[in-house]
Amino acid sequence: MVHASGIPVFVDQVRPDDPFFCFRPERLERAATWFRDSFPGQVFYAVKANPALHILDGLWAAGIRGFDVASPAEIELVATRFPEADLAYMHPVKNRNAIARAYHEFGVRRFVLDSHAELQKILEATNFAKDLILVVRVGVSNAGAAVPLTGKFGASEAEAPGLLRETRRVASRLGVSFHVGSQSLNPGAWPAAMANISRLIRKAAVTVDIVDVGGGFPSLYKSDGGMPALADYAASVDDAFEDMMVLESAELWSEPGRALVAEAESLLVRVDGVKGDALYLNDGGFGALYDAVNLGWEFPVRAHSPEKALAGRTRAWTLYGPTCDSADKFALPVRLPADIGEGDYIEFGNIGAYGRSMSTRFNGFGGYGLVETDDAPFASAYVPEAWTAPVPVPAPAEIATLAVSLKP
Numbered sequence: 001m002v003h004a005s006g007i008p009v010f011v012d013q014v015r016p017d018d019p020f021f022c023f024r025p026e027r028l029e030r031a032a033t034w035f036r037d038s039f040p041g042q043v044f045y046a047v048k049a050n051p052a053l054h055i056l057d058g059l060w061a062a063g064i065r066g067f068d069v070a071s072p073a074e075i076e077l078v079a080t081r082f083p084e085a086d087l088a089y090m091h092p093v094k095n096r097n098a099i100a101r102a103y104h105e106f107g108v109r110r111f112v113l114d115s116h117a118e119l120q121k122i123l124e125a126t127n128f129a130k131d132l133i134l135v136v137r138v139g140v141s142n143a144g145a146a147v148p149l150t151g152k153f154g155a156s157e158a159e160a161p162g163l164l165r166e167t168r169r170v171a172s173r174l175g176v177s178f179h180v181g182s183q184s185l186n187p188g189a190w191p192a193a194m195a196n197i198s199r200l201i202r203k204a205a206v207t208v209d210i211v212d213v214g215g216g217f218p219s220l221y222k223s224d225g226g227m228p229a230l231a232d233y234a235a236s237v238d239d240a241f242e243d244m245m246v247l248e249s250a251e252l253w254s255e256p257g258r259a260l261v262a263e264a265e266s267l268l269v270r271v272d273g274v275k276g277d278a279l280y281l282n283d284g285g286f287g288a289l290y291d292a293v294n295l296g297w298e299f300p301v302r303a304h305s306p307e308k309a310l311a312g313r314t315r316a317w318t319l320y321g322p323t324c325d326s327a328d329k330f331a332l333p334v335r336l337p338a339d340i341g342e343g344d345y346i347e348f349g350n351i352g353a354y355g356r357s358m359s360t361r362f363n364g365f366g367g368y369g370l371v372e373t374d375d376a377p378f379a380s381a382y383v384p385e386a387w388t389a390p391v392p393v394p395a396p397a398e399i400a401t402l403a404v405s406l407k408p
């Protein structure tokens, strides 16, 4: 990995042809530390949000020991890198061989299910193991989430009590889980779901050992805030857990993906062409900018030219990705310096969640470089008091004094 003391200096000295992920280890550590210290319960990082090795290593170094995995490849990746990790196989529909390998080869004991058929499959694939920690996923409202995850998974209110009773008979420990949807801007979604689940537990008349509140905790995409403080989410979950119909000794789990890794990486792209009010970039909707192209998300941006000091004046630009598909176009215009041009660079902040995961090799694009950097220009969800700070761009004189070292 290349190391740079700031992305502008990296641009000036390297002028990369390919898009680069800019890794900020300090941001990753800050997020992991916050979840460990300030969020109630045990954290299982949702690996799908960003499975890159430097991300997994950074989380491990910061003390994260739980990993929410959903496929044989994710299980193998985490189990071989961290043999001591606590794995939770949280995909509600798994194939039999994957379950058998997870249990027998990788020592996985935590499995999720949302149907009788899946329960039967888990029992058969593990030869009716007696040490299974089985978590019943219940469908809950996804109101307030930018990316709803409802409909596909989760037992209905009608099915849940029977499934809880059936699972209780064969589980060494019984859990309940839910997911309120990704990028949830409503901390009240958790207490509502937890109260509802308490009702289902009472109806089923079972004892519950684990409550897993899923993921969905938001990341900051606007430098002026635009999201409730993460502390509000922690307090909501903590209070609601106190009121739940579960054993005094019950454990609380969470599965954050986005909130742990979004700030750990930004994306540096280059303008390869200008036509009227349109900028043609070297990454787009089939790459790490999927959410900007397909969901109209607005990431924080800063621009940098290796040729000149860009004007302070901005205008709205239409942005295109590099592929030949005309759908590869940002859903919303982006405000950038009026005099930005070919060969200049744009950095999209807080792209560490799902950017890399969603990128494809369509049209031969989707190859990325990786640079580790010390600068921290974008707002952080973990520093709410700094939310109104603008994104600083160093002056050219300042840049000249910085250095890039190319460590292989």
Ligand SMILES: *Cc1c(COP(=O)(O)O)cnc(C)c1O
Residues within 6 Å of the ligand: 046, 048, 049, 068, 090, 179, 181, 182, 183, 214, 215, 216, 217, 255, 256, 257, 258, 259, 353
């Ligand atoms: C995707 C997913 C997560 C992580 O969601 P975020 O919104 O990234 O926090 C957690 N649990 C399950 C089961 C998921 O599918």
